[in-house]
Amino acid sequence: xxxxxxxxxxxxxxxxxxxxxxxxxxxxxxxxxxxxxxxxxxxxxxxxxxxxxxxxxxxxxxxxxxxxxxxxxxxxxxxxxxxxxxxxxxxxxxxxxxxxxxxxxxxxxxxxxx
Numbered sequence: 001x002x003x004x005x006x007x008x009x010x011x012x013x014x015x016x017x018x019x020x021x022x023x024x025x026x027x028x029x030x031x032x033x034x035x036x037x038x039x040x041x042x043x044x045x046x047x048x049x050x051x052x053x054x055x056x057x058x059x060x061x062x063x064x065x066x067x068x069x070x071x072x073x074x075x076x077x078x079x080x081x082x083x084x085x086x087x088x089x090x091x092x093x094x095x096x097x098x099x100x101x102x103x104x105x106x107x108x109x110x111x112x113x114x
């Protein structure tokens with residue numbers, strides 16, 4: 001009886017497996033046509049997937065050896081750019097605040113002189 005049940009289950013699941021294989025084949029064709037229709041979206045999706053996998057998977061010792069100097073350079077360049085940007089923003093803010101202050105003081109001195 002157990003042998004009959006196994007035989008019965010195989011015959012019932014075979015069409016399901018075949019249908020599943022057809023679906024996956026259709027998905028491959030669908031994905032290929034989507035990539036052909038919008039390659040930039042496919043590129044973005046691939047980059048996003050790569051970034052996620054890169055963040056999830058641990059870095060190897062060799063990757064750390066090779067990328068450590070590059071990371072240090074990027075960090076130094078980024079902090080230098082941040083410092084320059086902060087300085088420029090402060091200078092612009094001081095200029096604008098000074099203009100507004102002079103404008104305010106000029107307006108109040110002309111009204112108090114009248």
